[in-house]
Amino acid sequence: MDGPMLAIDRSSGRPLGVQLVEGVRRGILDGALRPGDPVPSTRALASELGVSRSAIVAAYEQLAGEGYLDMRQGAATRVAELPTTFSGGMPATGAAGPGTSRIVAALTSSAPTGAPDAEPGRTEPRISLLPGYPSTARIDARAWRAAWRHAAAREIPSVSPPPFGVDSLRAEIADHLRHARGVTCSPDEVVITAGTNEAVGLIAGALRVLRGAQPIVAVEHPGYPSARRALERRGMLTMPVAVDADGLDLEALRRAPHRPDAVMVTPSHQYPLGGRLPVATRLELLAWAGSTGTLVIEDDYDSEFRHTGPPFPALASLDEAGLTVLVGSFSKVLTPWLRLGYLVLPPAETNPTLRAAVAEVRADEACPVPGVAQEAMAALLAGGTVRRHIAVTRREYAHRRRLVLAALGDLPGAPLSALDGGLHAVIELPDAATSAAVVARLAAEGVAVAPLADYSAVAGDEQPGIVFGYAATTDTQLAEGLERIRAAIIDGGIARPVERTSRPIG
Numbered sequence: 001m002d003g004p005m006l007a008i009d010r011s012s013g014r015p016l017g018v019q020l021v022e023g024v025r026r027g028i029l030d031g032a033l034r035p036g037d038p039v040p041s042t043r044a045l046a047s048e049l050g051v052s053r054s055a056i057v058a059a060y061e062q063l064a065g066e067g068y069l070d071m072r073q074g075a076a077t078r079v080a081e082l083p084t085t086f087s088g089g090m091p092a093t094g095a096a097g098p099g100t101s102r103i104v105a106a107l108t109s110s111a112p113t114g115a116p117d118a119e120p121g122r123t124e125p126r127i128s129l130l131p132g133y134p135s136t137a138r139i140d141a142r143a144w145r146a147a148w149r150h151a152a153a154r155e156i157p158s159v160s161p162p163p164f165g166v167d168s169l170r171a172e173i174a175d176h177l178r179h180a181r182g183v184t185c186s187p188d189e190v191v192i193t194a195g196t197n198e199a200v201g202l203i204a205g206a207l208r209v210l211r212g213a214q215p216i217v218a219v220e221h222p223g224y225p226s227a228r229r230a231l232e233r234r235g236m237l238t239m240p241v242a243v244d245a246d247g248l249d250l251e252a253l254r255r256a257p258h259r260p261d262a263v264m265v266t267p268s269h270q271y272p273l274g275g276r277l278p279v280a281t282r283l284e285l286l287a288w289a290g291s292t293g294t295l296v297i298e299d300d301y302d303s304e305f306r307h308t309g310p311p312f313p314a315l316a317s318l319d320e321a322g323l324t325v326l327v328g329s330f331s332k333v334l335t336p337w338l339r340l341g342y343l344v345l346p347p348a349e350t351n352p353t354l355r356a357a358v359a360e361v362r363a364d365e366a367c368p369v370p371g372v373a374q375e376a377m378a379a380l381l382a383g384g385t386v387r388r389h390i391a392v393t394r395r396e397y398a399h400r401r402r403l404v405l406a407a408l409g410d411l412p413g414a415p416l417s418a419l420d421g422g423l424h425a426v427i428e429l430p431d432a433a434t435s436a437a438v439v440a441r442l443a444a445e446g447v448a449v450a451p452l453a454d455y456s457a458v459a460g461d462e463q464p465g466i467v468f469g470y471a472a473t474t475d476t477q478l479a480e481g482l483e484r485i486r487a488a489i490i491d492g493g494i495a496r497p498v499e500r501t502s503r504p505i506g
């Protein structure tokens, strides 16, 4: 078969089957593969990709099970027709090149790792409700510029920033955590990172120093795909652990086939399903970690935005054994444009070896965040800009959350969840085919949302549904996006609005 080589990345540590499934699924959702298109025979694709035929058969069967492919005995496998109620059609992006089958082109143009967020080469949606993006419209522009001027006006050092980051920023972050999260730590325990993934990579590097070749890290299923991939890229073996309505299922962790070296968890707002670990479970998790010597990586990515009830204490603030590393980020609080985050190590007295291992990695790799950016961030924190911005956006997100509830909260066949905190919501849908149809119809209408299936850590165990963010658009765009989601659900026969029991009198 002609055409470019496929974007199967053998070095990524991701199973080939998962990469195949994601590539084909994306090709269908992008419209590079249309309903009725034949896909290459399993034999042809296996030889094209240099993988076993059984891997292709398994991938095709999974896609057929999800409703994307139509497999019939004795006939060519084709891209399935979507339910006729979804008349929006597919967007015609990602055209196949001459001599290249559409499936090859779809795989070639796919992002290598199946991220649910921006993908190179994809047409910009008119309304992006992709999760993970904050509102930046209300950032105090004068204070922002003043902070950068202040940082730029300082003397220019002829050395790299210190391995754990600039002291003034570490002190400001310790202060910020005390106010925003009730976490008491010393600036000495704070390490500046280039966002969450770099923080996770740094911890993985330290785990290799401490535990040898291939440490095992338990991750949530479903969970945050890019952190999982950051761990895998750093040589970690990830072990998916189910989540329940509260978040990580501690029983499943206890029963897991291997005892992990670390567990990565989003206890305050499980990503993406939204559960919150009760305080008693937090304490049990810490007790289990203490008894097994497991490191707990607490991804505290959006706790500043709690919409219902008071926030629960961070795991790091309950930990006495020195086994919790808190990972924080300014990506939600301000903007991912900064690529700025931090981790908080346990006090040196309780876990000196972890600190030494992190120091060893950083001594080799240096602090990746430019000193000037660290100084600007310190100025934004010191001047109260971040605190005020959190207060403003918390109100804005609470308002947007109400818009989401008003637009989609009365569809019991498509339950809405994950709204107790943060900036995203989840809609559970009955099955893979309806999910694919809703995502495709919305894409055709210019509205981007993420399939819940993309967050699965276990191939073949994808949950049907969609995940969408409600922070980054304007109110008007959000209202239109919500209206279109509602219409896709109702027109698709997935759910009917609940009849209001109270009627206006007269």
Ligand SMILES: Cc1ncc(COP(=O)(O)O)c(C=O)c1O
Pocket (backbone or CB within 6 Å): 131, 132, 133, 194, 195, 196, 197, 198, 224, 266, 271, 299, 301, 328, 329, 330, 331, 332, 336, 340, 341
């Ligand atoms: C679960 C989770 N953790 C952390 C982050 C922040 O990542 P970063 O700091 O790398 O931008 C995100 C952003 O979407 C997230 O969804």
